[in-house]
Amino acid sequence: MDHLDALRATVGAAQVLTGADALPWETDWRERYRGRALAVVRPGTTDEVAAVVRLCAQAGLPVIPQGGNTGLCGGATPDDSGRAVILSLQRLNRVRGIDTDNDTMEVEAGCVLQSVQQAAREAGRLFPLSLAAEGSCTIGGNLATNAGGTQVLRYGNMRELTLGLEVVTAQGDVWHGLRGLRKDNTGYDLRDLFIGSEGTLGVITAATLKLHPLPVARCTALLALDSIEAGIAMLGRARAGLGASLTGFELMAGNCLQDVVRCFPQQRLPFEGPSADRPWYALLELSDSESEAHARERFEVVVGEAIEAGVVLDAVIAESMAQSHALWHLRESIPLAEKESGKSIKHDVSIPVSRMAEFVLGTNAALQAAFPGIRHVIFGHLGDGNLHYNVARGPDWAEGRLLACQDAVYELVHDRVHAVGGSISAEHGVGQLKRDVLPRYKDPVEMALMHRIKAALDPQGIMNPGKVLAG
Template sequence: MNTDGAPGTVAVLAGAERARFLQRCRAIVGDAGVLTAGADCAPFLTDWRGRFTGLALAVLRPASTTEVAELVKLCVQFRVPIVPQGGRTGLVLGSVPDASGAAVVLSLARLNRIRRVDPVNRAMTVDAGCILHDVQQAAAASGCLFPLSLAAEGSCSIGGNLSTNAGGTAVLRYGNARELCLGLEVVTAQGDVWDGLRALRKDNTGYDLRDLFIGAEGTLGIITGAVLKLFPRPKGALTALVALDSPAAAATLLLLAQDACGAALTGFELMSHYCLDLVHQHFPALARPIERACPYYVLLEVSSSESDAHAGQLIEQTLAAALSDHACHDAVVASSLAQAKGLWDLREHIPLAQARQGKNIKHDISLPVSTIASFIAATDAALARQFPGCQVVCFGHLGDGNLHYNVAAPAGQSDERFLDQQDAINAIVYAGVEQYQGSISAEHGIGALKREALTHHKSAIELALMRSIKTALDPLNLMNPGKVL
């Protein structure tokens, strides 16, 4: 992304040409579907964390796949870059325009229909602009489960989830967004509509085009619809919070839980003591279920196809094994839905507590589970040596190796001064990621924020192959330019 106002190879439309372009846009989506006034466009131009605000020629709000396709064809004709946008909850500047003002933002918010629910085939077809929570509710109304679950599920959209290959808290059992998608509908960079909305578990007919667009962050085309996998709703579920000495003890507990519970283990979240301290500082009404302070905690969830009693037996077996193995100090098992929600509230409020505490430098990384404890110990120590007093907010989906390893300013240091050190802090964290054979992005994507870092953590061959795909599918580089590559 160009954040210095330079339009790159695309000129900003001006004068009569701009007027003609906007007039043609209004002919496609109506006056209400084209926003140009500053106040109307403002919500679409700033990223979720409030760290960057771009400019746009206009915000376009189509209401159908046909309208999306016609708008893309028009943008190709006028050589106008397109920034596809879903729920605007991304963290890597992937869905906001740059500072040039050359691009249009194409919001998919009005594509919000649940097209079909097929409980017999365990599938549902939805528009890309559907809010994740609404999809979950539609699945539940048909007696099924759509298991993707994120802190932002009340505002993030399915198109955004797929474009970033979102993860969430249930990846351990159900997989990330890629595994939860059977088919796609995509508007290509030329304005053609690829109808790949096939609800098939097996379709071995050549290249898997679906997987090209999932995780591509809108750089290859615009996802307008999807067929999603549904699952049977569990008949019982229990949640427990376990106090531990270290991440190594958490890894031991994970193995014990997997041995005892198998596929019934649906959630396994790691949280440092500092994370929960932040939550209780900023949300004092939330319960403190374990009074004894321990360095780390694990929130684990077991779902049963039989009953709550069966889920309880599995958790009891896990905790008994952990206590005999000295892998944990204390544990609390929720005895009601309200108590379970209270435990999950602690986990879900960590990002909110961070935001209230001040700016922080976020890292969404993944590592082999076997190396996470070593990574945390080595990287914590390296940061403490170079940035004395900095606070590490360490939490994440330990079951699938995804760690949110965020660094906050020392007490008394301004956010501005701390953020000036972002490159040096990133270098330490990413060096650890590379040493332990991990990835610099687990579930948030690359966007513009990590584009430069990607060049240092992907091989020349990988980058060349990615550029070849981008050039083949989007030769004019109009699809979300400046993101990923």
């Protein structure tokens, strides 16, 4: 029996896709990475995942775990050898259970994030992970990259939102680690090892997630600012005035929102006059457990004092949930507007908030000196220091010319990130995009330990080869 016949016998012929049928899985969302797979295999249970991995281990076939395929660093696409098996987990999409007394839910890796949010909401709870791709990304992908999103400031990344995992190892064994415990000091923390490993150590098939109480009220405001320093000052005021109720603080360069309005005319900035053309904007959100009136009062005091102090130039506070959604939709449409405008050079970096202005202003100047006329497309989660510092073509730049400069742009930006004590990957992962430059910025001992862990858990090197670690 050849490899394809063995896979068909394991999961059913209809769940093994080859040739033209496999094409959508062989290309990443940004259409930057294209590979060729032996097959796309779509198991429906954890046992089937384990059986597929065992077959691949016996045959020495690479395994490429894939969720919603919304990643931005090429972490879920094969090489062009035609030997790899893409392991699509989209059929593992059940919510196995919700425990409201323990505030946990057990979900399979193929569950779409939005569906998990909805299931939690229907149970009277909140699962707070929120990001632009939530309608198509899956929990498995969120775990593989330790996703963050817009509410990390209050609730944390996926590591903080996960209590237990079910994982298929590189040998095809199943680790049953779906514990719903907040405290468990019984040895090494394997959970945190697999989270963020991008499928290079094993396949996450299910998770026990933390739930939170649904907020009684939310307040959202869009703030107009004249500088990035004003944004940082406003973040400090919001933290001091709102405390743990501060849920999100997003920073956006003005041209980002102008691009959204241009690409999607049905959306509009809720400002008129000078405030509609400011260099920076911030999106601020509070979640309150007391009452709508209490939330609104606290919110208006903090925003009002910032306006009086000249930190904020203008503000629009949402008067309804629909208006709040519209403000967030502006922020969430920035990546879509970027894609509509053509390819860009993307950076997902983490910077100490105290050095954010230094980084942005200095890097902008350095890029303009080296590549005059390029555009800076800057937005991100200022509250946790995560910036999407992207570089797009200016009016006099052809797309091909910009992409020809990408290695030099990456090096300049990443060197400056490193110089201010930051990280070259905050929430998108490493994948193929940053694999080869990772040793330039990581401690040599740290890199050696990572290679040892990979060799110990995946001695054949079949789990998502070519991602995170080179060689």
